[in-house]
Amino acid sequence: MGDGPPSIWEWIARNWDTGRVGSIKNLLLDHLTMSLVPIVLALVVALPLGLACVRWRWLYQPTSGLMNVVYALPSLPVFMLLISVTGLSQTTVIIPLTFYGMAVLIPAVVDGLASVPDHVRQSAVAMGFTPLRRLISVELPIAVPVVLAGLRVVAVSSISLVSVGALIGQGGLGGLFTRAYQNPFMPPVIVGIVLIVALALVADGLLVLAQRLLTPWVRARKGAGS
């Protein structure tokens, strides 16, 4: 074999789209699925749970306690445990990540609603909002900045945590790292790190953009430094 090891660019070109499961393109798509699904699921579940915790205050302590315990669990043994139920599938990665997301988002929803100034809530009541309408058109919109801040944390941590799934064969781009065990060949590791960081940055950027579009009244506040 007269050829030395391929350069990183050659390696990318050769492995980008091989049509096989382990191609970079497929790993990237898997990675996206396994990080986005938990983000969306966590938000969808955390919203009603957070609202319930605000409505019935006694629920909040036990719920946030439980969520903190879940958050403290190391991901690897959780994956191992879940394998017996969901096998070596993407679901095994998606479930714990969803719980991690909830652990951040439930308090974010509760804090967001708590950030509604009392006089604002009182004046909504005084003007004749029904409780549901008050929630939808006053309290939730005012909670948006806090919830979105939580969502940014969840998005970045999910995207990064997916790679741990590689240990059970479902790590998306994390798969590129495990190969490096067997063969100290650097290009896959570099490509994996760069793509994961890029994904995280893009997701965060999109959320910042969403924040600007959804809450112009917050952006304006920062701009009004005078």
Next chain:
Amino acid sequence: MITFDAVTKRYPDGTVAVDRLDLEAPTGEITVLVGPSGCGKTTSLRMINRMIDATEGRILLDGAPVQDIDPPTLRRGIGYVIQQAGLFPHRKIVDNIATVPHLLGWDKKKARARAMELLERVGLDPGLAGRYPFQLSGGQQQRVGVARALAADPPVLLMDEPFSAVDPIVRTSLQDELLRLQAELNKTIVFVTHDIDEAIKLGDRVAVLRVGGKLAQVADPKTLLSDPADDFVREFLGRDRGIRRLQFISTEGLRLRTDMTGDAAGPWRLVVDADGRPTGWVSRERPDELEPYGTFVRGRDPMRSALDAALLSPSGCAVAVDEDGKVVGVATRETLDEALAEAADG
């Protein structure tokens, strides 16, 4: 008319915030609830729109018990203004003002037009319509709060210390603005304040409450100042009660001297221009120097203004003018003294 009929509010912890309150707030008038902090003003106000429900007794709105009206419906017919304005931070000014019309299902265009009309009515630049609340000063926010309360043209307006958080100059202008608006709109207003000066300035009727939620006295401001019901009210009215009373004593009957412009005037002579308007006083010692003068409109301005005018001039006399500013006479120390002595008796 709003009627409190033996209304008591006892909070779950046992605090009696309002104790058998009987009170009427007549239609088209400003009724002020005034008293020290914790005397149950806010509680009383919030029982009207059922943000708090009375424990005992009834509150009637034009004869109908508020308990029989569904709270959101009741509240959409009652404007409410609070101290921190309570504007929605995420909504532009125009949308804040249009809140209740929006809740009532008005057509969007109509609600917006109404909001713009009110923005001007409360003395704000229409250019502020597209701003967010935090971009406005405290005084401007408070005006928006008033505009928002008036948006659906409710017959009743509840105001809970609406001007307490702004600086004194802005407060004065907001108070004047409210009186001007009320002269046009004739709402039934219940206004809560802990500031007796504000109560006396704004109220057609003033109800003084004492801690424990008991009504101490209800009267028009003039009667309150001249005949406080007991020591508590007297104390609450403060040391300036006598001076404040002058606000309610007319200058109609004040005796005026009309011989102060001629040469026989004595040590001070009033100089008047060709139109009969005052230009200043001159003293016998320095006939070439014009000294400052103070005026009051006879019959329109109260005794307090006349006294103020006298104190402004080294002559010690107040110049009485008519509505056009033309001199009708002069109130001297002697004639003011007579009037004050009469006021003290009556």
